[in-house]
Amino acid sequence: MSLPKRYLITSALPYANGxxxxxxxxxxYIPADIYARYLRAQKRDVVFVCGSDEHGTAIPIQATKEGTTPRAIIDKYHEAMKQDFEDLSMSFDIYHRTSEPIHHETAQEFFTYLNDRGELETKETEQYYDEEAKTFLADRYIKGTCPNCGSDRAFGDQCENCGRTLSPDELINPVSTLSGKAPVKKKTSHWYLPLGKHEEFLREWILNEHKDDWRATVVGQCKSWIEGGLQSRAVTRDLDWGIKVPLKDAEGKVLYVWFDAPIGYISATKQWALNNGKDWEPYWNDKDTKLVHFIGKDNIVFHCIIFPIMLKLHGNILPTNVPANEFLNLEGDKMSTSRNWKLDMRDYITDFVKKENGGGQTVDMLRYYLTQIAPETKDSEFMWKGFQDAVNSELVSIFGNFVNRTWVLMHKLCGGKVPKLHEELLDDEDRKLMAEIENAKAKVENLLEEYKFRDALFEVIDLSRRGNQYMQKKEPWIVAKQLAENPEAQKSIDNTMHLCLQLSANLAILINPFLPNTAKKMIGMMKVVEKMLDWENAGKLKLLSVGYTLRAPELLFRKIEDDEIKYQVEKLKSGLVKPETTTTKVEEAKSETANLKSEIQFDDFAKIDLKVGTIVTAEKVEKADKLLKLSIDLGFETRTIVSGIALHFKPEDIVGKQVVVVANLAPRKMRGIESNGMILMAEDKEGKLHFVSPSTVINPGAGVS
Known part of the structure; x- marks a missing residue:
């Protein structure tokens, strides 16, 4: 298979709100940077773009918190994030921002193109409106009581206390965060992208074409979305902050941030091209371009389903791969900005990088550990003790130790010069090491091409481990003691040190995509130009010329001390904001009745856990004649359950009805809605359904036996 003519690498645009x-x-970011650096070392045509996502409700909300303007917020955090990325050696070809005029123009052109060709549809819906503030309210501008845990820290999209995803209609006693008053429902019209029209394309493209070369978690999540039924998604919203909808009848409306943000990859490429006298179009319109999106798993639906539909309709190329990673937890708990359970890049830079001379080695220490524990197939854990062990036991004791021993012994036993290789004296151990050096390139390369960065890094470290083992077997310091009686022993020393030096040069090439500061330091010790780090040189055994004088050894890494780790753990725990502890009736009921049995499938029906519930709300599921979406109060929580009873009951007639719920049935998506349980029904001989209900009203959550 021939190589693509060019590569476009993107990293998810971070919100400029913190x-x-x-x-x-x-x-x-690190996986994308590794891949981009590897491609550059291969001398391939690659552009690596990223930038700040500066629209959406997150920005004005942060501005309110800090008592300033949205513009001040994006200016502040754009510069802060850009600097943090630079300090941690991210090699973006451009770090752009979606507030730039070129992005506004690009996003508006994209919308106009789709709208003029009838690819968008308009709908009138009812949304919450603040009569005092005279504005429609985005989900995050609505606050109320969580129906799940009873916390008053719930917003229209999520509860800050229990983390449950919500909709504004689920909130108890909703109020506007702008005025503090209860909002009203008001009609508004918006443009929508009808995702369902493109289901056949997605099935063929993702579930058939990419079912084997994309990560299983990515394909699995896409399959779940597709089979759950794709709904139309709003492209516009009522908001002051954002890109104005370029239509006369769209006053007060902006493009939804999910629509404009990925277009930021295109506008960033345009700006890069302008800055460098290049043509941006082949990178987005030529099928001989390989487009790769690096994201977290929470962005899969946008980059694998929604944005590809947009690109297809606009005539652009589609992503070749979307190697999404899972989540990284911290010291046994999920990272949370609201609870201050996190390790900001800025904190690491302040505590480690800025305290070092140049900071390169501590930057690479973090890059190493995060790659070693990369959540490529499942969630992983950042542990400060794990960070210390990875640095001290691997970077220092294996990789750094091998390079340092090689330089020290080369200066001591070979006069500080690259010794000659006496081929007639090569033994099995020498030849075995030479073969491992030659084979390492293909091993690492194949893993990088498959986006298996963790495994690729292991191969590099393992090669340095092999170097240590080789040197230990050869013991040139012991052989040196025989020189007085046997001068010919110098040839054995020469061979050992020559191969160790050639291995060191190969290690610099192979480690460069992962730890660029380390590679730079190594070529400085070798007194060679950066061109030696070109990938084509990996696997070669004559990288350093015989007789060439090398510089004195420098330690590549330092050890992480116990007191540094203790300080970081204490700092983390002392800054933790604990969730509220106010006991509500919902929480009291939860503590009494939430001891559900294990999750079941139908084959495990004997383990069924039945609970009494009360239907709180009921509504028809769009484009599904048989389905009702029910909110059912189980006492300890409110569940969303999708039930096929719409032909038998009107939604308004069953609100308040008590039902029996299979409470430990595995969640299942139906028409894009996650259903968490099943209600029991009885069917008479005419085929009419009847609720299985308690004979008298009892407390929700009561068990059924």
Whole structure:
């Protein structure tokens, strides 16, 4: 298979509403940087783009918190994030921002193109409206009581206390965060992208074409969305902050941030092209371009389903791969900005990088650990003790130790010069090491091409481990003691040190995509130009010329001390904001009745856990004649359950009805809605359904036996 003519690499655009933590770094930025650096070392045509996502409700909300303007917020955090990325050696070809005029123009052109060709549809819906503030309310501008845990820290999209995803209609006693008053429902019209029209294309493209070369978690999530039924998604919203909808009848409306943000990859490429006298179009319109999106798993639906539909309709190329990572947890708990349980990139830079001379080695220490624990196939854990062990036991004791021993012994036993290789004296151990050096390139290369960065890094470290083993077997310091009686022993020393030096040169090439500062330091010790790091040189055994004088050894890494780790753990725990502890009736009921049995499938029906519930709300599921979406109060929580009873009951007639719920049935998506349980029904001989209900009203959550 021939190689693509060019590569376009993207990392998810971070929201410019605050500093980003190392979970973001591990998920979307370090993997992309490794891949881009590898491609550059291959001398391939590659452009690596990223930038700040500066629209959406997150920005004005942060501005309100800080008592300033949205513009001040994006200016502040754009510069902060850009600097943090630079300090941690991210090699973006451009770090752009979606507030730039070129992005507004690009996004508006994209919308106009789709709208003029009838690819968008308009709908009138009812949304919450603040009569005092005279504005429609985005989900995040609505606050109320969580129906799940009873917390008053619930917003229209999510509860800050229990983390449950919500809709504004589920909130108890909703109020506007702008005025503090209860909002009203008001009609508004918006443009929508009808995702369902493109289901056949997605099935063929993802579930058939890419079912084997994309990560299983990515394909699995896409399959779940597709089979759950794709709904139309709003392209516009009522908001002051954002890109104005370029139509006369769209006053007060902006493009939804999910629509404009990925277009930021295109506008960033345009700006890069302008800055460098290049043509941007082949990178987005030529099928001989390989487009790769690096993201976290929470962005899969946008980059694998929604944005590809947009690209297809606009005539652009589609992503070749979307190697999404899972989540990175911290010291046994999920990272949370609201609870301050996180490690910001800025904190690491302040505590480690800025305290070092140049900071390169501590930057690479973090890059190493985050790659070693990369959540490529499942969630992983950042542990400060794990960081210390990875640095001290591997970077220092294996990789750094081998390079340092090689330089020290070369200066001591070979006069500081690259010794000659006496081929007639090569033994089995020598030849075995030479073969491993030659084979390492293909091993690492194949893994990088498959986006298996963790495994590729292991191969590099393992090669340095092999170097240590080789040197230990050869013991040139012991052989040196025989020189007085046997001068010919110098040839054995020469061979050992020559191969160790050639291995060191190969290690610099192979480690460069992962630890660029380390590679730079190594070529400085070798007194060679950066061109030696070109990938084509990997696997070669004559990288350093015989008789060439090398510089004195420098330690590549330092050890992480116990007191540094203790300080970081204490700092983390002392800054934790604990969730509220106010006991509500919902929480009291939860503590009494939430001891559900294990999750079941139908084959495990004997383990069924039945609970009494009360239907709180009921509504028809769009484009599904048989389905009702029910909110059912189980006492300890409110569940969303999708039930096929719409032909038998009107939604308004069953609100308040008590039902029996299979409470431990595995969640299942139906028409894009996650159903968490099943209600029991009885069917008479005419085929009419009847509720299985308690004979008298009892407390929701009561068990059924």
């Amino acid at each position: 500093l980003k933590h190392v979970g973001h770094l591990a998920g979307a």
